[in-house]
Amino acid sequence: MRLVVIGVNHKTAPVALRERLALVGDDVNVALKQLEALTDGSVIVSTCNRTEIYALVPQTLATSKPASQSSVSQKSASQVLVSPSAGAQVANPAIAPVSNNAFSSSATLSSAAISAHIIKIKTWLATFKQLSLTEVDPYLYVHRDTHALTHWLRVAAGLDSMILGEPQILGQIKRSVHLAQEENTLSNQLGWVVDQVFAAAKRVRNETKVGTQAVSLSYAAAKLVTQIFDDLPSRTLLVVAAGEMNRLVATHIAGLGVGRVIICNRNPERAEALAAELRNPNRRVEVRTLQELPQVLADADIVSSCSGSMDLLIDKTMTVQALKRRRYQPMLMIDLAVPRDIDSTISRIDDIYLYSVDDLQHVIAGNIEQRRQAAVDAELLVSQLVVEMDRRFQVRQVGKDIEQYRSCTQGQVDKLLHESLAQLQQNNATPEAIITELSRRLTQTLTHAPSKLMRKAAREGDSELLDFVVSGLQDGHRSHR
Template sequence: MQLFLLGLNHKTAPVEVREQLALAPAQLPHALRGLREASGVREAAILSTCNRAEIYAVGPNDSLPRLEKFLQDFHHLPLAGLNPYLYQRYDADSARHLFQVACGVDSLVLGESQILGQVKTAFEAARTHGAISNILDELFRRAISCGKRARSETAIGRGALSVGSAAVELARQIFGPLSGHTVLILGAGKMSALTAQHLVASGARCVLVANRTHARAVELAEQFNQEKPIAEAVFWEEFPQRLAEADIVIASTQAPGFVVTVEQVAAAMKARRQRPLFLVDIAVPRDIEPGAHQLDNVFLYDIDDLQGVVNNNLAQRARELQQVESIIEAEVTDWAGWYRSREAQPIMAALAQHAAQIRDKEVAATLAQLPNLSPREQEIVRALAKSISGKLMHAPLRHLREAGEAGSADVEVLRRAFSLELAADHANGKSLNGAMAQETENSEGMAAEDDEAGDRA
């Protein structure tokens, strides 16, 4: 059995190709079912976003051609047309790729946080529809944990990456929490509306909208009022008088000259008793007379200033990349050890079962020769035998586990040394049996007692 990744993303395929492989949430159950039936893989998960389409699967070593055929048949696309855009990964490289995705280092925008939620959604969908088992379950859990580590231990996800979010970041530096503050929008274009939406989402309580075409101001105000009445449309001629009410002004008109003058800002500041005023000028040509920034407690930022904030944040994220990659490599190493250790589990189970059978056989023979033992004395004999076998098995089981994690050939050596025959379900890596679990518990318990005795000595 092998772990596979087959996919394409924004780095390998243009949007006109990516959109042909996009899956709506309602399509996922059908796709997961079809994928497993068509390819014969044991486990499967599909990560589908606007920037990537990826299949993670566990199946026989020859599964990849069937995964490719599934893509072709399900999406009704010729494989020859897809092949130039597809990438393949195997085993630990598949894990590394998913961890990079979850951390946001494979995203179009470095460190973006939305992808981690999309990885969680793909995981939950695969679990809900019974498409994954222990290997992909472990893989996705570790990927999500890795993504959380990257964001909590580094600054890879911090800092505004759009003009609107940069405006919010600067506003918070000026005012602290934005709750209770008023925003004035000059011009009802897309950029000013998006910036205002960022501010409202961050707590701004009131929005005034002024536009030369009043109907457009009314329309935009209604958009902000869909959840609760926080916005008011203002006639264009009135905005200079309303300027003093605003804590934050967003200007984005298409006027050929300045629409907000230094004199208007000075008058507003006098009426505000010099309380801070944040002016965001995202128009080209500019809407706010540059001299306004010389007034006390007036903070004026134009589109270049905001883009500078974004660029600085991107540079900061890039500086965090090396630390994030170190986290990813550590997580991949842990994952690879767990993944390789599965090869030792059937042998550990067989060894534990072998020891338990010998122990039980010898205990039964001994008790048959001692018919006068009381039930309590018989239990003492059984406990003694279990203790001895546990201590004897501790070192071999521990070595098997460590050898499996390291991918060592010692696993097969130990199997032959004990003449172990693997049950079919163990050979397929389905599960550990009760004998192994019990024997492992006994061996570890005895080892702990030995350690304590050594400490006391």
């Protein structure tokens, strides 16, 4: 398949090295362009947890067989023939066999050639990031052929992620593929592999439960929202404090399609920065002071709070007043703060769904175990899908080989026919003699390759191959009777 994967991830390299090897922004565009000279198509996936190069090793690295193996003897190459009309011996170069390297898609890449080229890509990566190969190489992993395909599918399905089964990586791979398409570094063959990976990853996620349960606080919070509310464009999210944890929660919940977001924060600059991340044409985002929290609470369907305050920010009185103004429409409150921002007694109020960080952690702990159990099924399915993809690739590849073989054979036949027509025009022999000679030469041309294969199988004692070829030829003759 010629597919290779070269990279580092959270399992093989410390975060300091991953930061230095990260390819982001314009780096990716430049890197893809430079990889054109080293690959037959490439995709770069770079996230906080991994930097990986998915590439096809160039077919031009294919090594030809020695002359003694790839060509017949001088005598058989010229095939001395006797012309019935002239009684003289004539050379027939037209029936010289086609050497293996004439079929570029059939030419095999030696393991040594692939290994040498992998070192070139490794060296390029280290140089591109202004590092020495000796500094980087101990942390790099390399996968080839079906192992590379298995790795790619496991990554796309979330089986190789820090959080088992997380769905974000598939979107990150799709963005990486889209960028490769824009830079014209996604060859047709690599594009076919990508399509197979995406289809297989979708099957893994649909047919197993590896990604069905929430296993991060932000993802668990988003799941709660979808379980309690529908018609999300009409809902309002209130974000109390704009720290990192709340930023993740807000990003997940806003990504569900919430139509309005209110951010209350002590620091207006940080609130505005978060607002800029969340704002889009279909979402209204407002920034308010923390003192305005009692007034805006009634507007919120969903509240996510995670401040560093030592005091309660939302008490029972404030919540009851907000519910009255909301006409007792339900509210989901998520308190991720320690110490807590929201009065725990609020959970006893009807129409209030209050979850603390401990509540979410309990949910996550159970879900992680379920995902681990589901991962066993997912890994088995990945193995089956890789076998299927490899078979489809071989069928696709042999189709090209057959097309090239037929084209080459047709060229030989056309040459023989042209020579025979020329002899007819020159009246060098009777039509019967020329047709007889043409028939004999065509027979030799068309039977040369299978005859050579049978002799090779006999010499090497490969009875299974010999029986397969002989029975295949016999079946072919019977089918044309």
